Amino acid sequence: MLIKRLIMSVPAITDVLTGKHPVGEPITVQGWIRTRRDSKAGISFLAIHDGSCFDPIQAVVPNDLENYQDDVLKLTTGSSVKVTGTLVESQGKGQSFEIQATHVEVLGLVEDPDTYPMAAKRHSIEYLREQAHLRPRTNIGGAVTRVRNTLAQAVHRFMHEKGYYWISTPLITGSDCEGAGEMFRVSTLDLENLPRDDKGSIDYKEDFFGKETFLTVSGQLNVETYCCALSKVYTFGPTFRAENSNTSRHLAEFWMVEPEIAFADLGDAATLAEEMLRYVFKAVLDERADDMQFFQQRVDKTVIERLESVINSEFVRMDYTDAIEILQNCGKKFENPVSWGVDLNSEHERYLAEEHVGGPVVLQNYPKDIKSFYMRLNDDGKTVAAMDILAPGIGEIVGGSQREERLDVLDQRLEEMGLDKEDYGWYRDLRRYGTVPHSGFGLGFERLVAYATGIANVRDVIPFPRTPKSAAF
RNA sequence: UCCCCUGUAGCUCAGUUGGUUAGAGCGGUGGACUGUUAAUCCAUGUGUCGUCUGUUCAAAUCAGACCAGGGGAGCCA
Numbered sequence: 145m146l147i148k149r150l151i152m153s154v155p156a157i158t159d160v161l162t163g164k165h166p167v168g169e170p171i172t173v174q175g176w177i178r179t180r181r182d183s184k185a186g187i188s189f190l191a192i193h194d195g196s197c198f199d200p201i202q203a204v205v206p207n208d209l210e211n212y213q214d215d216v217l218k219l220t221t222g223s224s225v226k227v228t229g230t231l232v233e234s235q236g237k238g239q240s241f242e243i244q245a246t247h248v249e250v251l252g253l254v255e256d257p258d259t260y261p262m263a264a265k266r267h268s269i270e271y272l273r274e275q276a277h278l279r280p281r282t283n284i285g286g287a288v289t290r291v292r293n294t295l296a297q298a299v300h301r302f303m304h305e306k307g308y309y310w311i312s313t314p315l316i317t318g319s320d321c322e323g324a325g326e327m328f329r330v331s332t333l334d335l336e337n338l339p340r341d342d343k344g345s346i347d348y349k350e351d352f353f354g355k356e357t358f359l360t361v362s363g364q365l366n367v368e369t370y371c372c373a374l375s376k377v378y379t380f381g382p383t384f385r386a387e388n389s390n391t392s393r394h395l396a397e398f399w400m401v402e403p404e405i406a407f408a409d410l411g412d413a414a415t416l417a418e419e420m421l422r423y424v425f426k427a428v429l430d431e432r433a434d435d436m437q438f439f440q441q442r443v444d445k446t447v448i449e450r451l452e453s454v455i456n457s458e459f460v461r462m463d464y465t466d467a468i469e470i471l472q473n474c475g476k477k478f479e480n481p482v483s484w485g486v487d488l489n490s491e492h493e494r495y496l497a498e499e500h501v502g503g504p505v506v507l508q509n510y511p512k513d514i515k516s517f518y519m520r521l522n523d524d525g526k527t528v529a530a531m532d533i534l535a536p537g538i539g540e541i542v543g544g545s546q547r548e549e550r551l552d553v554l555d556q557r558l559e560e561m562g563l564d565k566e567d568y569g570w571y572r573d574l575r576r577y578g579t580v581p582h583s584g585f586g587l588g589f590e591r592l593v594a595y596a597t598g599i600a601n602v603r604d605v606i607p608f609p610r611t612p613k614s615a616a617f
Numbered sequence: 618u619c620c621c622c623u624g625u626a627g628c629u630c631a632g633u634u635g636g637u638u639a640g641a642g643c644g645g646u647g648g649a650c651u652g653u654u655a656a657u658c659c660a661u662g663u664g665u666c667g668u669c670u671g672u673u674c675a676a677a678u679c680a681g682a683c684c685a686g687g688g689g690a691g692c693c694a
């Protein structure tokens with residue numbers, strides 16, 4: 145009975161390689177071939193991966209299996225197999241366990257090995273991007289996917305342990321006043337035959353929702369409502385920006401973590417962000433040591449020590465005003481001159497994070513004129529309680545603020561920025577009905593994955609990247 | 618969107634001062650060898666030279682436009 149169950153069950157390769165399967169017992173694994181090596185000693189070696197861990201398992205296949213000539217010798221990189229045999233301690237170096245195969249069932253061959261896009265060799269990361277459907281089968285694709293998963297699970301776990309509720313804010317929004325960037329229109333109107341009103345304008349009353357709708361650029365405004373009821377909340381979902389951004393740091397569809405904390409000031413938000421980064425990086429180092437080893441070797445020789453340094457050190461916090469002074473006095477020539485009031489450019493942010501601090505830095509209290517209407521005005525009347533966390537190599541990874549909870553000040557800010565109060569009805573209600581100080585931030589999830597893996601381009605850390613002129617797959 | 622660079626075999630790239638048959642490594646295939654480790658050794662095939670238009674007797678090579686990719690900038694997460 146026990147034996148039968150072992151034969152029937154198909155363990156994940158990670159469990160087999162970590163010693164969770166008894167040696168000497170029957171075993172079956174399923175997966176894809178990474179490499180096949182033939183030995184004239186009368187055996188072939190199959191390296192089989194199933195995505196459950198970085199390393200493939202080795203199956204030793206004797207050439208007296210009845211389908212050796214017809215099937216086994218046809219296996220090439222990418223073929224899928226079901227291998228049955230006995231788990232044994234490996235005679236060779238490089239792995240502790242291997243499978244002495246008694247049956248090899250070919251599930252699917254590669255129809256033309258000559259043109260299979262994924263050779264058992266190094267491919268450029270740009271090429272892999274064009275093969276997004278096969279990319280997850282590669283070492284790097286699998287490793288990124290597992291680390292991304294660990295980060296996402298760790299975010300949820302961290303928030304849960306801290307008593308935060310996950311709020312599913314809508315992806316379709318009716319307000320075009322979110323103000324964080326260009327939006328994608330959501331419509332079921334026939335573009336070839338648009339309905340018109342009396343004035344000849346497009347009649348959105350005829351559209352699906354009876355009004356103009358868009359994909360959200362941020363869940364923040366919506367999640368503030370739940371914050372002002374459940375106190376500690378966050379959103380974690382996709383957001384969409386129709387900006388024509390062509391950089392290694394931008395996607396048209398990306399994921400964002402947005403905590404929102406009631407009864408909290410800017411410092412509380414920065415502390416939460418810092419604790420979260422520590423927590424999730426520690427999870428990655430603990431749970432994905434195999435994948436991180438790979439990134440360290442092949443992608444970025446300093447990733448692991450970088451994550452360790454984030455885990456073990458306090459983030460430097462710096463006021464915008466002090467940062468300006470540092471930039472002005474550092475003796476470095478910048479393309480864009482620095483003076484109080486200007487928005488910092490990449491070169492400035494990079495100098496602060498990479499050279500001046502040498503690690504993540506929390507920049508806070510920016511001039512109000514370069515920030516959003518909802519950020520809380522400081523007592524100086526010139527700055528707002530906003531913060532960005534700048535990470536070396538990536539730039540802005542977190543952007544947050546204390547929200548303006550005073551209705552009169554909020555209204556004045558709306559007016560200053562030429563925004564219509566009427567458009568912010570329910571948002572203003574939060575300030576009219578039991579307003580509380582609250583703060584929050586947005587963490588770009590792909591930037592987080594990029595930072596954690598050392599991969600330079602966010603297009604390589606999301607399964608199917610959407611960027612201007614590109615929505616393949 | 619702006620500036621710069623790139624686009625040649627399945628992949629990574631070399632080359633062509635315009636002129637008969639376009640090269641290498643890797644991968645694939647065949648063989649040798651080996652409890653092998655993206656093995657090693659020998660042999661071997663492969664190309665609308667990104668697309669379109671133009672200049673020319675002749676364009677993969679020159680010019681223009683377009684498309685795609687990369688780096689940087691802006692927007693931001």
